[in-house]
Amino acid sequence: MNRSDTDDSPKRGRALEIILWAAQILLAAFFLFQGGTKLVGAEDAVRLFDDIGLGQWLRYVTGICEVAGAVGLLIPRLSGLAALGLLGVMVGATISNLATPGYQAFAVQTVLLGIVFALVAWGRRPQTRALAAMLRR
Numbered sequence: 408m409n410r411s412d413t414d415d416s417p418k419r420g421r422a423l424e425i426i427l428w429a430a431q432i433l434l435a436a437f438f439l440f441q442g443g444t445k446l447v448g449a450e451d452a453v454r455l456f457d458d459i460g461l462g463q464w465l466r467y468v469t470g471i472c473e474v475a476g477a478v479g480l481l482i483p484r485l486s487g488l489a490a491l492g493l494l495g496v497m498v499g500a501t502i503s504n505l506a507t508p509g510y511q512a513f514a515v516q517t518v519l520l521g522i523v524f525a526l527v528a529w530g531r532r533p534q535t536r537a538l539a540a541m542l543r544r
Contacts, residue, residue, distance in 0.1 A: 427530045430523060431486055435477040438493065442473030459507050472496050480527075484538055487531030490524045497521035 445452045445466045456466040473496060479489025497517045504514040528535070 423530060427486075427527060430527055431480040431490075434493070434520075434523065434527070435480040438473045438477035438480075442470045442475075442477060445470030446474065455510075458510070459503055469496065469500075484534055487528050487533075487535035488538060490528035490531060491535070494521050494524035494528060497524060 452466055456463055472492065476489045476493040476496065479485040497520050500517040501514050501521065504510045504517055
């Protein structure tokens with residue numbers, strides 16, 4: 408029996424690719440919605456950013472980052488970079504949740520989402536490297 412008869416790495420590679428795309432599509436849908444609610448000024452989003460106390464400008468910046476990240480997750484070449492950007496948004500959201508009275512419990516969600524974005528970014532590192540190499544030319 409030769410090595411290729413027992414090598415299941417192509418199957419693992421395909422399974423990882425399917426898992427990554429499924430996660431990216433679900434995350435993109437979620438963040439298109441979340442970012443959209445911030446951009447259109449949904450009552451809950453306005454209240455949240457009032458409670459944070461840094462001004463509504465941050466709601467717009469966050470909404471733009473979330474929508475742009477969601478779109479980037481769906482573009483193969485940009486998916487790793489988009490995941491890194493959304494990881495950054497989740498770090499900021501976690502800090503904000505922990506610092507804003509009444510929102511500490513939401514930090515669990517933002518930490519978990521951050522972990523998922525870190526895993527997506529790790530899984531898409533070849534695309535991120537290729538993008539960096541293309542930009543260096």
